[in-house]
Amino acid sequence: MKEVVNYDDKRHLLDLEEDITHPVAHRQLNELEEHVNDLHESCWETESIFEEILEDITEDKFFTDDPEACTAEEAVEYRRLLRLVGPKVFVQRTVDAGVIPIKKLLTAFGIRAPAFLEGASDDAYFSLLTLAMAREIQKRAKLMKYNTIDDAVELLKRSKNIIVLTGAGISTSLGIPDFRSKGTGLYSKLEHLGLSDPQEVFDINIFRQDPNIFYSVARDILPNTERFSPTHAFIALLQQKGKLLTNYSQNIDNLEAKAGIHPDKLVQCHGSFATATCVKCGYKVPGESIFPEIKAGRIPRCRKCAQGSRTTNNSSRKRKLARDGTEKKPRRVKPGEYDSNSDSEFDHGGGSGTNTNNHFSSSADMYSSEHGSNTMGCGVMKPDITFFGEALPDEFSTRLTEHDRDLVDLVIVIGTSLKVAPVSEVVPFLPPHIPQIYISRTPVSHVNFDIDLLGDCDVVVSELCKRAGWDLEHEMIPEGQVIRTELAEGYNSRHVFTQIEPKPKPTVVAEITQHTPKEVAKEQREANREERRRKREEREREMREQEDIKAAAERVKKLEKRAEKERKREMKEREKEEASGKEKEKEKEKGVEKEGKKDKTALGQ
Numbered sequence: 357m358k359e360v361v362n363y364d365d366k367r368h369l370l371d372l373e374e375d376i377t378h379p380v381a382h383r384q385l386n387e388l389e390e391h392v393n394d395l396h397e398s399c400w401e402t403e404s405i406f407e408e409i410l411e412d413i414t415e416d417k418f419f420t421d422d423p424e425a426c427t428a429e430e431a432v433e434y435r436r437l438l439r440l441v442g443p444k445v446f447v448q449r450t451v452d453a454g455v456i457p458i459k460k461l462l463t464a465f466g467i468r469a470p471a472f473l474e475g476a477s478d479d480a481y482f483s484l485l486t487l488a489m490a491r492e493i494q495k496r497a498k499l500m501k502y503n504t505i506d507d508a509v510e511l512l513k514r515s516k517n518i519i520v521l522t523g524a525g526i527s528t529s530l531g532i533p534d535f536r537s538k539g540t541g542l543y544s545k546l547e548h549l550g551l552s553d554p555q556e557v558f559d560i561n562i563f564r565q566d567p568n569i570f571y572s573v574a575r576d577i578l579p580n581t582e583r584f585s586p587t588h589a590f591i592a593l594l595q596q597k598g599k600l601l602t603n604y605s606q607n608i609d610n611l612e613a614k615a616g617i618h619p620d621k622l623v624q625c626h627g628s629f630a631t632a633t634c635v636k637c638g639y640k641v642p643g644e645s646i647f648p649e650i651k652a653g654r655i656p657r658c659r660k661c662a663q664g665s666r667t668t669n670n671s672s673r674k675r676k677l678a679r680d681g682t683e684k685k686p687r688r689v690k691p692g693e694y695d696s697n698s699d700s701e702f703d704h705g706g707g708s709g710t711n712t713n714n715h716f717s718s719s720a721d722m723y724s725s726e727h728g729s730n731t732m733g734c735g736v737m738k739p740d741i742t743f744f745g746e747a748l749p750d751e752f753s754t755r756l757t758e759h760d761r762d763l764v765d766l767v768i769v770i771g772t773s774l775k776v777a778p779v780s781e782v783v784p785f786l787p788p789h790i791p792q793i794y795i796s797r798t799p800v801s802h803v804n805f806d807i808d809l810l811g812d813c814d815v816v817v818s819e820l821c822k823r824a825g826w827d828l829e830h831e832m833i834p835e836g837q838v839i840r841t842e843l844a845e846g847y848n849s850r851h852v853f854t855q856i857e858p859k860p861k862p863t864v865v866a867e868i869t870q871h872t873p874k875e876v877a878k879e880q881r882e883a884n885r886e887e888r889r890r891k892r893e894e895r896e897r898e899m900r901e902q903e904d905i906k907a908a909a910e911r912v913k914k915l916e917k918r919a920e921k922e923r924k925r926e927m928k929e930r931e932k933e934e935a936s937g938k939e940k941e942k943e944k945e946k947g948v949e950k951e952g953k954k955d956k957t958a959l960g961q
Contacts, residue, residue: 438489505841527611585832604782627749765790
């Protein structure tokens with residue numbers, strides 16, 4: 357028999373102060389959350405069910421097709437009333453006063469009651485209403501004076517310190533998959549590969565235990581393009597016009613930098629593939645230097661560690677001998693335990709304890725067997741992207757709290773669902789009176805933006821620039837582009853953008869494939885053969901260069917000898933000429949003396 361929950365006990369959740377002085381009642385929200393937590397302890401099972409299904413039964417729209425639901429106008433008024441008077445008075449004026457049943461009131465917050473509550477009393481819906489009010493109060497209140505596309509254009513033209521928060525949606529037109537789109541998103545594709553949780557690929561603890569999970573798919577998410585999208589160009593245009601305060605990017609493809617966004621205007625919240633760091637010694641290299649190994653299916657290893665491993669290999673073995681002269685056996689490390697004596701953060705000897713996916717093999721072992729035992733002591737090179745479990749760069753919080761919050765005059769969120777903290781907290785952290793615009797294919801329900809511009813990001817920004825009189829030049833913006841805009845049903849601040857001329861071509865999103873151990877080993881062997889061929893050609897080229905240098909040196913030596921011989925010959929000839937000149941001079945002097953003597957003799961006679 358199902359346990360009956362006394363919903364009358366939940367009335368105390370709304371026993372809050374009525375005096376609300378701010379649009380977002382933080383104090384009341386804290387009290388409401390405390391009451392919810394207390395309730396969880398007493399009837400956690402029922403409440404947990406409601407919390408789990410809340411996302412599934414919440415729709416980001418007004419139910420205009422349902423006569424038993426609140427109209428769009430009623431929903432807006434009820435939400436405004438909740439913020440104005442607070443939860444307690446709100447319930448008193450609505451449900452307690454008999455003005456509206458809870459089931460219908462839930463539709464004002466975009467919630468259709470679940471089927472299992474059908475026919476139940478109003479009290480049975482009280483838990484859902486409590487959660488709905490808590491979530492609504494958390495949201496920033498929409499600024500009602502901003503609604504139209506022209507309002508958005510005017511905000512763009514007059515603002516001077518714009519924060520642009522971007523996600524993977526601004527790169528999908530380039531064929532780079534986003535993370536959460538159904539069917540085409542990275543997580544959807546990874547689910548098809550048999551992962552129990554697609555986010556394991558980007559979990560730092562999983563990476564430390566078995567980096568093969570990440571590197572088995574990393575080759576397919578490498579940034580392999582120098583191109584950037586019209587949306588990237590739009591952000592660069594804001595910078596060019598002196599309007600960009602900061603671009604907070606959640607992307608790891610580094611395309612913002614390629615688009616020309618200055619480093620002092622760019623915060624890469626989740627890092628990027630631009631650099632990579634050894635997890636053992638901290639040695640940092642350009643990201644592109646490890647791309648060949650990633651593309652070949654290998655786990656990239658630290659070259660600095662490899663050099664140290666070669667020079668200390670023998671001495672390390674001596675240090676590991678026991679007092680009786682026998683070699684010490686390494687201590688077995690339990691799954692998930694860190695061995696401070698280990699040479700690497702990856703346990704080459706076995707499973708990680710948390711990785712239950714048998715189809716993942718240790719390509720690190722294969723790599724070690726192909727390249728010799730020296731790699732066993734080398735740290736794994738990790739791209740400098742922020743994994744789950746890692747802190748965001750200090751620049752993120754420092755710039756946001758100490759600089760941008762006091763300067764921003766417009767917020768534009770593009771191509772992100774704002775599901776990942778702490779980046780998702782940027783929008784509610786900023787002053788609520790600052791206008792906010794949302795640009796993406798699909799709306800979000802957990803944030804109240806002032807204007808929603810829905811459609812392909814490139815199409816939306818192209819139309820905004822056209823209306824603003826700005827020249828957004830980009831090869832992907834077609835000539836004669838015609839864009840249709842229309843209001844979303846039930847909204848006066850949500851607009852849908854559709855390119856109708858020329859007809860847009862479907863974007864081919866990069867496929868994510870899992871590589872089996874045999875495929876990885878085969879590709880490693882091929883890569884090794886290619887590496888050996890490359891090194892052989894390099895040695896031959898060096899030998900040819902050495903021979904050329906030697907031959908050139910011989911030629912120079914011969915020329916020097918010839919020049920020296922010629923110099924000596926010229927010196928001898930010059931010496932002969934000088935000697936001959938001296939002889940002639942002496943003979944001349946003798947002739948003069950003889951003539952003088954003759955003259956004296958003649959005079960004497």
